Amino acid sequence: MTTNPTPIASRPWLQPLLDVLAILAWGVLLLKYWLTGKMNVLLHPGYIWLAYSAGFFLVGLGLYKLGQFLWRMRRSNRVRITGAATHFSLFSPVWSSGLLLVVALFGLQFTPQPFASDVALNRGVTDTLTMTRSQPQSFRGNKRPEDRSIVEWVRLLNVYPEPDAYKGQNVNVDGFAIHLPTLPDNYFMIARFVITCCAADVYPVGIPVKLKGNRSAHPADNWFRVQGKMITETIDNRRQLVIEASQIQEIPKPKNPYDY
Amino acid sequence: MNQLNNALTLFFSLMVEAMPFLLLGVLFSSALLLFVDERRLIQLVPKNPLLAAFVGSLIGFLFPVCECGNVPVARRLLVQGAPGAMAIGFLLAAPTVNPIVFWATWTAFRDQPELVFLRVGCSLLIATIIGWVFSRQADLRPLMQPAIARSMPVYLDKPTQGKGKSQGKSQDTPTLLQSGTFLLGQKDQPFRLDGNPAATAALTMNPALGKPFPDRLRLMVDNVILELRELGGILILGSAVAAIVQIAVPREVVLGLGQGQVSSIVAMMVLACVVSICSTVDSFFALSFASTFTTGSLLAFLVFGPMIDLKNIALLWSVFKTRAIVYLFLLAGQMTFFVALLVNLYIS
Numbered sequence: 233m234t235t236n237p238t239p240i241a242s243r244p245w246l247q248p249l250l251d252v253l254a255i256l257a258w259g260v261l262l263l264k265y266w267l268t269g270k271m272n273v274l275l276h277p278g279y280i281w282l283a284y285s286a287g288f289f290l291v292g293l294g295l296y297k298l299g300q301f302l303w304r305m306r307r308s309n310r311v312r313i314t315g316a317a318t319h320f321s322l323f324s325p326v327w328s329s330g331l332l333l334v335v336a337l338f339g340l341q342f343t344p345q346p347f348a349s350d351v352a353l354n355r356g357v358t359d360t361l362t363m364t365r366s367q368p369q370s371f372r373g374n375k376r377p378e379d380r381s382i383v384e385w386v387r388l389l390n391v392y393p394e395p396d397a398y399k400g401q402n403v404n405v406d407g408f409a410i411h412l413p414t415l416p417d418n419y420f421m422i423a424r425f426v427i428t429c430c431a432a433d434v435y436p437v438g439i440p441v442k443l444k445g446n447r448s449a450h451p452a453d454n455w456f457r458v459q460g461k462m463i464t465e466t467i468d469n470r471r472q473l474v475i476e477a478s479q480i481q482e483i484p485k486p487k488n489p490y491d492y
Numbered sequence: 493m494n495q496l497n498n499a500l501t502l503f504f505s506l507m508v509e510a511m512p513f514l515l516l517g518v519l520f521s522s523a524l525l526l527f528v529d530e531r532r533l534i535q536l537v538p539k540n541p542l543l544a545a546f547v548g549s550l551i552g553f554l555f556p557v558c559e560c561g562n563v564p565v566a567r568r569l570l571v572q573g574a575p576g577a578m579a580i581g582f583l584l585a586a587p588t589v590n591p592i593v594f595w596a597t598w599t600a601f602r603d604q605p606e607l608v609f610l611r612v613g614c615s616l617l618i619a620t621i622i623g624w625v626f627s628r629q630a631d632l633r634p635l636m637q638p639a640i641a642r643s644m645p646v647y648l649d650k651p652t653q654g655k656g657k658s659q660g661k662s663q664d665t666p667t668l669l670q671s672g673t674f675l676l677g678q679k680d681q682p683f684r685l686d687g688n689p690a691a692t693a694a695l696t697m698n699p700a701l702g703k704p705f706p707d708r709l710r711l712m713v714d715n716v717i718l719e720l721r722e723l724g725g726i727l728i729l730g731s732a733v734a735a736i737v738q739i740a741v742p743r744e745v746v747l748g749l750g751q752g753q754v755s756s757i758v759a760m761m762v763l764a765c766v767v768s769i770c771s772t773v774d775s776f777f778a779l780s781f782a783s784t785f786t787t788g789s790l791l792a793f794l795v796f797g798p799m800i801d802l803k804n805i806a807l808l809w810s811v812f813k814t815r816a817i818v819y820l821f822l823l824a825g826q827m828t829f830f831v832a833l834l835v836n837l838y839i840s
Contacts, residue, residue, distance in 0.1 A: 274509070429602075
């Protein structure tokens, strides 16, 4: 009885070559995201060093295996697959390496984009931090009101949620606009995404802005600097803090779209 | 189009965050696989089954192996005469109770440190209890695959109580009249290896330990690549599932499932079983559900997944018979559900 040789048996160079290419591709991908500044869209700054360190390591490992592979090819014209400990594998080794390689090559073509208002609406933009979300890391209540960011305002509200406590305080915040369907047409939400670890956990926080006119003049996802005063209003049967805007200025999207 | 872009951004974010931890995990497990002799550990195990199970559960701190690496190690421990309680404790706890997984979980959930400590504590507790339960079966061989059972040591001149002892038949026959393979120097008594000596040697020997250092280093690099390939493939699948669920499934559906005290736990346990993501990086997967699912359900995912999942069941079949895997699955599942429910009701 004869059996057809498996692809690996007939092409012993295929598996090691795929392994080398997949490892190199992932190393290059991690370094590319780091060097092009796109890592800011994907990770909290505290963990970027981990990602590029892994990138350097993978490139080094890939180059070492590539050298070994070429040396063996030249020396004996055949590749000996060394038997490391065997594992159970969900895919065949060729498929695993192929999948890793294809995904890394796709990643090299793909430019990560910061999330926008559609994700904020899907995740539920609020002026509160829920139980499953970031607890205040560092909190300074003695900051001048006009120096507080949106996230700092929201953290302040979490610690002391009485909106009247902030009535009349000056506001000067940067963020992107979200047109919440639950808000009247003369309101929009000025919001920022907060990142704790990676894009999987970013969540939006925001404060409603009361306009003199219609919100269509401030398109969703555009970035604005909003200046004004804090007032309290009842919206959606809930008394909450609202920014009464005196000046709204469009600003370019920041290089790092997330806050911490 | 925008949704696809969001899903891809999320997917690559999970991959980029998880890759360094996966790399660390496979580096450690490969180094330990090739440079550490488990037999020295076995000599230090306490006699008491409960303590043995507890010590076995803690050994993950010395052997930071994930679900792929722990089964071969547990198999070697059993064949080299480790008490069943210790081996089962190690098998269930090692993928979670180890420094790399602790760091990864801390990275993902540093805003909920209670979840990090609950994960380690509950994994230790459940693994120790299951190890202890299994120690009541004095002879584990009926629960093992025949090849393993034949290779497990049969301690002679021991009463019928205790670990690793033989069945009564061989006790009645004087040592000199018994045939078989005997090893000396283990706990001051000979132990016999029933079955094929070559197969036994293959099971008990850590194949790398006899090789010179440069060869071991080369083997280590090969093992790193092998594990990266296998686990990286599964990580891609897991990250894709997380990204699709977060972007494509309507928020109402996810919230409806994730906010129920019981439904959220069941959903996350099923997900843990199906996704089979490596314990080194499963915290990042769980993180993508942190804003919609209860804390108890996240804990259930983080505790149950590394113990029993589809990938792991296939591995466990290389050691245990189906009956034993069902016991492990039911015990781990019930206890995980119970502690997760307690967390939902009384802590979070």
